Amino acid sequence: MHNPLGPLMFVVAFILIFSGFPVAFALGGTALIFAAIGIALGYFDWHLMFAMSDRTLGIMSNTVLLAVPFFIFMGTVLEKSRLAEDLLKTVGELFGSLRGGLGLAVVVVGAMLAAATGVVGASVVAMGMISLPVMLKYGYSKTLSAGLITASGTLGQIIPPSVVLVVLADQMGISVGDLFRGALVPGLMLAGMYAVFAILVAWLKPDAMPALPPEARKTRGFQLFKRVLFVLMPPFLLILLVLGSIFAGVATPTEAGALGAVGAMVLALLNRRLNKKTLTNSLDQTTRLTSMVMFLLIGSTAFALVFRGLFGDIWIQDILTNLPGGKIGLLVVANLVIFLLGFFIDFFEIAFIILPLLAPAARALGIDMVWFGVMIGMNLQTSFLTPPFGFALFYLRGVAPAEVKTTDIYKGAVPFIAIQAIGLWVIILFPELVTVMI
Numbered sequence: 276m277h278n279p280l281g282p283l284m285f286v287v288a289f290i291l292i293f294s295g296f297p298v299a300f301a302l303g304g305t306a307l308i309f310a311a312i313g314i315a316l317g318y319f320d321w322h323l324m325f326a327m328s329d330r331t332l333g334i335m336s337n338t339v340l341l342a343v344p345f346f347i348f349m350g351t352v353l354e355k356s357r358l359a360e361d362l363l364k365t366v367g368e369l370f371g372s373l374r375g376g377l378g379l380a381v382v383v384v385g386a387m388l389a390a391a392t393g394v395v396g397a398s399v400v401a402m403g404m405i406s407l408p409v410m411l412k413y414g415y416s417k418t419l420s421a422g423l424i425t426a427s428g429t430l431g432q433i434i435p436p437s438v439v440l441v442v443l444a445d446q447m448g449i450s451v452g453d454l455f456r457g458a459l460v461p462g463l464m465l466a467g468m469y470a471v472f473a474i475l476v477a478w479l480k481p482d483a484m485p486a487l488p489p490e491a492r493k494t495r496g497f498q499l500f501k502r503v504l505f506v507l508m509p510p511f512l513l514i515l516l517v518l519g520s521i522f523a524g525v526a527t528p529t530e531a532g533a534l535g536a537v538g539a540m541v542l543a544l545l546n547r548r549l550n551k552k553t554l555t556n557s558l559d560q561t562t563r564l565t566s567m568v569m570f571l572l573i574g575s576t577a578f579a580l581v582f583r584g585l586f587g588d589i590w591i592q593d594i595l596t597n598l599p600g601g602k603i604g605l606l607v608v609a610n611l612v613i614f615l616l617g618f619f620i621d622f623f624e625i626a627f628i629i630l631p632l633l634a635p636a637a638r639a640l641g642i643d644m645v646w647f648g649v650m651i652g653m654n655l656q657t658s659f660l661t662p663p664f665g666f667a668l669f670y671l672r673g674v675a676p677a678e679v680k681t682t683d684i685y686k687g688a689v690p691f692i693a694i695q696a697i698g699l700w701v702i703i704l705f706p707e708l709v710t711v712m713i
Contacts, residue, residue: 282587284578340442342529346532353510380406382473461702520534606650613655614654618662
């Protein structure tokens with residue numbers, strides 16, 4: 276039953292991926308090559324590949340995955356209409372009088388954008404373009420500023436409605452709503468840990484995070500209250516509407532995503548910023564990101580189909596379920612593999628390649644799948660920050676001023692990777708942080 280072709284498939288796929296070949300095509304191409312080899316050696320016949328059309332049709336007709344373009348569109352509309360920019364400026368002025376207030380504002384806005392968009396790239400780019408120049412102008416440490424922006428931008432990975440959580444739920448065969456509920460407390464806890472870190476640094480190293488001078492805080496008193504009311508409340512209400520409808524069971528995540536997309540357009544319209552350019556750019560970015568996810572999903576489905584035909588799934592499950600330590604052994608191996616792969620490949624790619632292998636073993640060992648999904652989501656978040664290929668680092672590098680070097684961005688991410696590791700350890704030790712909302 277066991278044969279060397281299953282392990283060899285992985286080796287070939289990873290060689291192609293690390294050589295720079297697009298992951299979706301690396302997986303699909305590997306599947307076709309090993310399908311021909313498997314048929315030639317008599318492991319299965321071409322009838323197995325007929326299932327690929329049914330599986331592709333199943334992907335295209337999966338209503339759960341419809342939530343992906345809706346949430347991406349919601350986030351891109353808020354970014355392209357500059358509503359995210361207004362949010363950053365307002366919260367910056369609200370906290371600017373405090374030592375480290377601008378850094379704290381970045382964390383707060385990062386959490387709000389995460390809950391309003393679920394798209395990491397939009398959050399990092401918006402905060403990098405708006406907050407970073409202001410932080411540098413008033414004497415903030417370059418490494419600390421870069422770290423705060425990249426880390427806060429990645430909160431869109433774990434705080435619902437995260438696009439990644441939608442994909443994880445689909446791959447694991449669990450409810451998106453349950454995964455959203457399970458991730459809420461850990462996501463807010465992680466944002467709180469970032470905020471505590473910013474406050475501690477401001478207290479221990481006041482020169483690294485000074486308060487803004489009075490002349491930099493243009494809006495005060497009643498005018499500031501009015502601005503907070505009209506700028507912060509509408510996105511906050513949109514977040515409550517989207518997440519509240521899911522958590523209350525009134526709407527499915529797909530329906531809530533559609534509601535959020537419409538709500539984002541309404542907010543842009545009320546602010547007189549919904550024009551043809553905004554809408555076209557938002558639709559273009561949504562199409563690009565959604566197409567990437569779909570191609571990855573089809574490529575990974577082809578890979579999984581052939582891998583199972585070669586009995587590779589049984590080989591993997593036997594290894595994972597017979598590790599020393601049982602559940603603990605699986606958790607250690609799973610987290611190490613995901614963390615190490617995060618240095619080199621994208622979070623979606625990790626989810627599509629590794630998760631279908633881990634989920635059956637976790638189920639066989641009796642692990643709570645919602646908790647397991649949140650744990651993986653927390654770990655996958657580090658893939659945005661780990662050099663050399665952390666996407667959040669690249670996003671910030673693209674918009675950061677020339678005075679901020681790439682090494683500054685990499686160094687700035689290090690303490691936040693450690694904070695994420697602590698957050699991951701906390702939810703492993705205290706699984707009730709996940710299950711309390713389910």
